[in-house]
Amino acid sequence: MSLTLPYSRSRRYLTGIDWFISALAHQSTRRNNRVACYSQTVLDVDGALSETAIRGTLDQISDRFRVIHGRIARDWLNLAPFWKMTPPPKDAVIPLRVVDLPEEREDHAEVLFSEHAAVPFDSPSRHLRFLLVRIGQRRSRLGMVFDHSLLDAFGAEMFFWLIDEAFKGHLGEISRRVRQTESAHLDHWMRRFRSGRTINRLLIRLGKQDTIALTIPRAGTIRRLRVLQESLSREESIRLRQWAGEEIGVPLLLPSAAARAILAMRRVFSGTFLPGSQFLVFTSANLRAPGQQWESLFFNHFSLLPLTLAVEPTTGVKEMAIVLRNQFFERMKDKIPWAMQDATMLGRIVPLWIASRLLRLVAKGRGCSFYFACIRDTGFSPESFMGLPTRQLVHQPLVFTPPGLNICMTEFRGTFNLVISYLEGVVDDSSAAQLMAAFKSLLLEPQCEPASR
């Protein structure tokens, strides 16, 4: 039964970060000929997931959360963009494709997931799509492609938890906690202007030195999105966590890992970079309040944090990690992630096509050297999913263009996953494989350990 929603419940005003991400995605899809439009999260379980059970659960979720079928619109009174929620049509379903692969064709699953993330949604009201790949009766992989307008990476992981809870019959209880509306936040203008000034000054400062970056070819020559993925063993993950803490004196992995990603980039691409004097890396910071995971399931609740590093051939990796640690601390002290949240609120009145053009000004059009995420507080880590033991959950992030490359580390139940997403045409397969090998070996390299430093 379709009922019209009351005015206040039919719209969810977008935050500045929601709008900023939409603008980045808009710019990217134009630059990369729409080969990389979305992020994907893939869950691996032991055994064969039931197609009927997944379809039934997705239908329940689809009926319960109208936000899933929303689309971006603009309030012409206050000019703020909002998520328009209308009752979904009767045939509105969350698409699920099922592929059964024989054991010997297991490797083909990666190709299927890459293709799954590359196909644009068929309607402005469609933001989620699932692909279930079953490898015999032994293993299943469930991939969810999602529009960053609706979910961020943490929210996507929570969505798998939502499916599991719905399967267990707990949907009613959880849906009462999930927030689907948001006010327009037409207040605190002075604070937002001050934040805008802070971010503007930071971007000008970052742009003063040339950013080392990959060459982005013409849209037509960018062929497709590729994803490389490797997992560290439990023992390797424990060792990594331990020495990274010892290296910089604080229990943060991001500075040590980002330093090694930069070093790996320098080793693999040193002859092919656009010349510059510093690496500029955008990292993300999850701004959800502890205990508010369900409340902030939908939309974007993170912010971006830029880190820069001028790399001399003689710079040791420990020194690089400490420079990044201090910079991370200083940027947090200056409340940059929150200032970014506030400042982007000011930009919401700008139409997407103008916003995406303004973004081209960042780092003189180069954007950044690459995006780097180190996500340790995962949204979903139970030992079972729909009654089957979970093996792995991997996030394959959206690749913004520029820079056309994203390096991501996630942790699932104590083990780390390394994911390199790239655009074929910006990075070739062989260089991406070298980058993964260099990054992994630097993360595990003995001379990085305190005993042999």
Next chain:
Amino acid sequence: MANAITLESIQKQLCSEIASMLSMPSGSITPDTDLPALGISSLTFVSLLLFIEQNFGVNLMQVGLKIDDTKSPRRLAAAIQAGRAA
């Protein structure tokens, strides 16, 4: 005057702040709580370092914080005390 803050007082403030940051009931964090086991996010940890700098006047990273100092509020308090004395 700065030295008037006792170790116990630092521990108490740290426990209270960590509980507040993690939205846990006050009193749930003790000086010997295993902080790594709480799964504190990097953002929360950096916020804790900022709290320490603002309230005790010590930038722990500049005075050579070691990873072992971050294992419990008791050890963290000792590092703060040492940093204040330096």
